[in-house]
Amino acid sequence: MTYQDYTHDMQxxxxxxxxxxxxxxxxxxxxxxxxxxxxxxYNWHAYSASGKFNIAYSLLKDRIEIDETFLDxxxxxxxxxxxxxSCKVQQxxxxxxxxxxxxxxxxxxxxLLPVHMLVIEGLRKEDNMMQALKADRGKWTEGxxxxxxxxxxxxxxxxxxxxxxxxxxxxxxARAGLTLLRDAGVDIxxxxxxxxxxxxxxxxxxxxxxxxxxxxxxIETLRTAGVKTxxxxxxxCYAAFKVLYDKIDKKPEMEVFHITQYIHRLIExxxxxxxxxxxxxxxxxxxxxxxxxxxxxxxxxxxETKAMGPMIIHDPPKKFRRGANGVYETPRDILKAIPGLRxxxxxxxxxxxxxxxxxxxxxxxxxxFAVWTGAERLKEAHAVGAEAIVSACGWCKRNFLDAxxxxxxxxxxxxxxxxxxxxx
Numbered sequence: 001m002t003y004q005d006y007t008h009d010m011q012x013x014x015x016x017x018x019x020x021x022x023x024x025x026x027x028x029x030x031x032x033x034x035x036x037x038x039x040x041x042y043n044w045h046a047y048s049a050s051g052k053f054n055i056a057y058s059l060l061k062d063r064i065e066i067d068e069t070f071l072d073x074x075x076x077x078x079x080x081x082x083x084x085x086s087c088k089v090q091q092x093x094x095x096x097x098x099x100x101x102x103x104x105x106x107x108x109x110x111x112l113l114p115v116h117m118l119v120i121e122g123l124r125k126e127d128n129m130m131q132a133l134k135a136d137r138g139k140w141t142e143g144x145x146x147x148x149x150x151x152x153x154x155x156x157x158x159x160x161x162x163x164x165x166x167x168x169x170x171x172x173x174a175r176a177g178l179t180l181l182r183d184a185g186v187d188i189x190x191x192x193x194x195x196x197x198x199x200x201x202x203x204x205x206x207x208x209x210x211x212x213x214x215x216x217x218x219i220e221t222l223r224t225a226g227v228k229t230x231x232x233x234x235x236x237c238y239a240a241f242k243v244l245y246d247k248i249d250k251k252p253e254m255e256v257f258h259i260t261q262y263i264h265r266l267i268e269x270x271x272x273x274x275x276x277x278x279x280x281x282x283x284x285x286x287x288x289x290x291x292x293x294x295x296x297x298x299x300x301x302x303x304e305t306k307a308m309g310p311m312i313i314h315d316p317p318k319k320f321r322r323g324a325n326g327v328y329e330t331p332r333d334i335l336k337a338i339p340g341l342r343x344x345x346x347x348x349x350x351x352x353x354x355x356x357x358x359x360x361x362x363x364x365x366x367x368x369f370a371v372w373t374g375a376e377r378l379k380e381a382h383a384v385g386a387e388a389i390v391s392a393c394g395w396c397k398r399n400f401l402d403a404x405x406x407x408x409x410x411x412x413x414x415x416x417x418x419x420x421x422x423x424x
Contacts, residue, residue: 003056003101009093010057012310018090019049019083022352032347032380035082037355037373046073049083049095056098066111074102075113076369079204079360080288085323085351092320103206115365116205123210127196130166138192140164140171146178147189149225154189156181157227159241161234162197163394169401170394170415177233177259177417180424184271186262188231194221200240200289205361211240215250222254233259233417235287235393238327239294246297258290260331260392260416267337274423277340282414283386284332284343285377285400286353287393292323323351331392331416338423346380354380356391358399367402374403378411388412390419 021027022035034040038047045051055073058064077099084096106112122131138148140160147154158181164174181188199214218241222230230252232238238258245251266272286292298319305313328350335343348354357363357373378400381389389411391397400413 001097001101003098003105004060006056006094006098006101007060008304008306008312009095009098010053010060012091012312013050013053013093014091015050016090017048017050018086019095021086022082022348023086023089026352028347029383031383032354035086035348035352035354037078037080037357037376038076038369040376041369041372042076047076049087049099052095052099052102056102066106066109071106071111071113074099074106075361075365077360078288078355078357078362078373080355081292081323082352082355085292088320088322092318100204103204104208105206107206107208113365116361119361119364120202120205120207120210123197123202128162128166129197129201130162132166135193137165137195138190140174141178141190144175144178146182148192149189149227150192150194152189153226154187155227156186156188156229156231157222157225158188158190159195159198159230159232159234159237160190161232161237161394163398164233165195167394167398170397173394173397173415173417174233176421180272180417180420181231181259181262181266184266186266191221191225196221198237198240200236200244201361203240203244204359211244212248212250215245215248219250219252222252227254229255229257231257231259231262233392233394233415235290235294236395239289243294243297258294258327258392260290260334261327263420264330264334267334272420272424274337274339276423278338278419278422279340280388280412281342281344281386282335282388282390282419283346283381283384284335285346285356285389285391285396286326286328286350287391287396288353288355288359290392291326291328291353292351294326295321295323296325297321326351334416334420335390338419341419341423344384344386346384348380356393356396356399357403358395363395363399370399371403371406374399375407375409378403378407378409381411386411388414390414390416392416
C-alpha cells in the first residue's frame with residue numbers, strides 16, 4: 001500500500017471532527033472528552049486525522065511539498081489509533097493507515113527527523129530502540145539462573161522487549177514477570193543477547209524495512225530455538241508479533257501472548273494464587289498497543305469503486321478493525337481478583353482510551369508533549385479517585401513516571417506485574 005491508495009478516503013472525509021473526540025455516547029465528563037492528544041494540545045486542525053487527510057490530498061495534487069512544517073504536523077502524533085476508532089463510528093475511513101503510509105513516504109524520500117535517525121542508527125547497530133549495547137541485552141536476568149534458549153531448550157520464550165531490558169527503573173518488572181511464570185511451573189527461557197527488537201516502533205516512525213527485517217529475524221531465531229509459545233510483558237512487542245507481522249505476511253508459527261493473558265490462564269488453572277491483600281484504589285490504563293492496536297489484523301483484497309457521490313463499494317465487502325477486539329477484560333479480571341484492591345474506571349477506557357503519550361516516536365522527538373499527554377491521563381486518574389494508576393506496558397509506565405515527576409504528582413504508578421507480585 002501507499003498513501004495514494006487512500007485517495008478515496010481523502011476525498012470522502014467530511015470534516016465531521018469525530019476523529020478529535022471520543023464518540024458522544026461514551027462521553028462521561030466534559031473535562032475528559034478529547035481523544036486526540038496532538039489536536040488537544042495544539043488546537044489546530046492540521047494536527048487532527050481530518051487535517052492529515054487534507055495535507056495528504058494537497059501533497060497528492062502537488063499543492064504542497066514535504067517540508068519542516070509537514071514533518072512537524074505528521075510526527076506530533078502518537079499513532080495511538082484513537083482517531084481511527086472514532087472515525088469508524090461515523091465513516092469507514094482509514095486515517096491511521098494513511099498516516100502510516102505518509103511516514104513511510106517521508107522515510108523513503110529521505111525526509112527524516114534527526115532524533116529518529118539516531119534511534120534507527122542505534123537499532124541497526126545494536127538491535128534495540130534504546131541506543132544501548134546488544135551485549136547487555138540479557139543482563140536484566142543476572143542471578144535468576146534462567147534458561148538461555150540460544151543454547152538450551154524450552155517450550156516458552158519470554159521476550160522482554162527493548163524498554164524492559166534496558167530501562168534501569170523497569171528491569172525489576174521484567175524479572176518479576178519471568179519469575180512469576182517460572183515459579184508457576186512454566187518451562188520458560190530467554191534468548192539473552194540473541195533477543196532483538198521486534199521492529200514495531202521503527203515501523204511506526206516510517207521505517208517499514210526494519211519491521212520486515214526484524215520479523216524475519218525473529219521468526220528464524222525462534223524456529224531454530226524450537227519454542228512453541230512467546231510471552232511478552234511489552235504491549236508494543238505484543239502488537240508487533242501479533243498484528244504487524246501478520247499485516248506484512250510474516251505471521252509467526254507459534255502462539256503469542258501478552259503476559260496478562262498468560263497470567264490469567266495460570267490463575268484459572270490454579271497455578272498462581274493470591275494470598276495477600278493489596279489495599280489500594282487503582283485505575284487501569286489500557287495501553288494502545290494491547291488494546292485498540294492489539295486487535296488482530298484483517299486482510300482484505302478487492303476492488304474499491306465509487307458509486308453515487310462519495311459512496312464507495314468494496315468488492316468483496318470489507319471488514320474493518322474498529323478497536324473493540326483488543327485485550328481489555330483480561331487485565332481487569334486480574335486486578336479484580338486481587339484481595340483488598342479496589343478497582344475503578346476512568347472516563348476514557350478500552351478502545352476509547354487516552355494515550356499515555358509515549359507512542360509514535362513522540363517520546364523521542366517531543367518529550368515535552370509526551371509528558372503533557374501523560375500528565376493529562378494522571379489528572380483523569382485523580383478525577384475518579386484513584387490512588388494509583390496501573391498499566392501493562394513498559395512505555396506507558398515510563399511516560400507516567402516522567403509525567404508524575406515533571407508535575408510533582410504523588411500518584412503511584414504500577415505495572416500490573418508488580419501488583420500480581422504483591423498479592424502472592
